[in-house]
Amino acid sequence: MIEDLDKGALSQKIRELKKKRNAIILAHNYQIGEVQETADFTGDSLELSQKAAAVDEDVIVFCGVHFMAETASILSPQKTVLLPDLHAGCPMADMVTVSELVEWKKRWPGRPVVCYVNTSAEVKAECDICCTSSNAVKVVESVQGREVLFAPDKNLAAWTARQTSKTIIAWDGYCYVHNNILARDIREKKKMFPEAEVWVHPECRPEVIDLADKVLSTGKMVKEARVTEARDIIIGTEAGIIYRLKKDNPEKNFYPAHDMAFCANMKKITLKKVYLALDQMIHRVEVPPDTADRARGAIEKMVRL
Ligand code: 13P
Ligand code: SF4
Numbered sequence: 254m255i256e257d258l259d260k261g262a263l264s265q266k267i268r269e270l271k272k273k274r275n276a277i278i279l280a281h282n283y284q285i286g287e288v289q290e291t292a293d294f295t296g297d298s299l300e301l302s303q304k305a306a307a308v309d310e311d312v313i314v315f316c317g318v319h320f321m322a323e324t325a326s327i328l329s330p331q332k333t334v335l336l337p338d339l340h341a342g343c344p345m346a347d348m349v350t351v352s353e354l355v356e357w358k359k360r361w362p363g364r365p366v367v368c369y370v371n372t373s374a375e376v377k378a379e380c381d382i383c384c385t386s387s388n389a390v391k392v393v394e395s396v397q398g399r400e401v402l403f404a405p406d407k408n409l410a411a412w413t414a415r416q417t418s419k420t421i422i423a424w425d426g427y428c429y430v431h432n433n434i435l436a437r438d439i440r441e442k443k444k445m446f447p448e449a450e451v452w453v454h455p456e457c458r459p460e461v462i463d464l465a466d467k468v469l470s471t472g473k474m475v476k477e478a479r480v481t482e483a484r485d486i487i488i489g490t491e492a493g494i495i496y497r498l499k500k501d502n503p504e505k506n507f508y509p510a511h512d513m514a515f516c517a518n519m520k521k522i523t524l525k526k527v528y529l530a531l532d533q534m535i536h537r538v539e540v541p542p543d544t545a546d547r548a549r550g551a552i553e554k555m556v557r558l
Pocket of ligand 1: 282
């Protein structure tokens with residue numbers, strides 16, 4: 254019985270199944286530690302998209318949330334993509350539907366539309382180019398015109414607007430995990446660890462960003478942690494990333510800016526669900542070819558940048 258297996262035995266079973274299915278496991282930086290340990294590659298949204306576009310294996314087990322698995326499926330349509338829990342969605346991605354986006358575009362005709370990857374495939378199919386938290390400025394700079402529509406994250410839009418001369422017209426969406434990190438949380442942690450640097454994700458509120466030493470995507474946090482001189486760092490993003498940061502840099506200290514900054518959906522993926530998905534080849538994520546073809550253009554434009 255799978256319930257009787259400990260983590261080690263379950264990981265071993267997953268490794269065997271991976272070989273049998275010719276599968277690769279990709280995991281986002283917010284995944285729980287044991288899932289990160291079983292993954293072949295762990296990264297941020299952009300790194301995972303790039304990896305998904307280039308895999309040789311027949312099956313991709315995507316340990317993250319639904320829009321990420323969809324992106325992998327769009328970029329590698331000939332592969333089977335499994336999301337171990339199909340209920341692992343992203344509430345921010347759900348804040349803009351395709352019909353709402355189409356209406357919005359009508360109100361602002363002629364403006365290019367930049368969509369954060371945290372959107373459904375249908376929404377991506379209606380936009381000109383995608384971006385992630387690590388390349389939003391570059392993407393906004395790359396589009397024609399002085400005014401740009403940006404959906405759905407208003408905080409990422411505000412952070413991007415500070416670094417470009419373009420006018421960004423933002424959708425009113427946000428990530429509840431990052432929006433719950435308040436300026437007073439940062440100030441309290443700074444009192445506790447006065448020597449610490451503050452690193453925050455661009456999905457944080459502008460007033461939180463104002464208190465940060467660095468504003469970084471999760472992938473850039475992982476890279477910066479390896480080279481920084483700082484010994485103590487307050488991390489303003491989903492707390493799951495601290496597992497990776499500590500593992501890579503045992504001599505440094507990482508403190509969550511908010512002790513409850515957990516994304517419930519990211520945490521839905523467990524080793525047991527990874528095993529079951531691979532064993533039974535269940536929880537496939539498939540995007541209808543017409544939608545996938547239209548969304549692929551927007552994602553590939555971003556990946557090429
Ligand atoms: P990253 O692209 O920085 O990994 O962010 C993804 C995400 O969902 C942040 O909440
Ligand atoms: Fe979505 Fe926020 Fe969770 Fe990222 S952390 S998947 S943006 S809800």
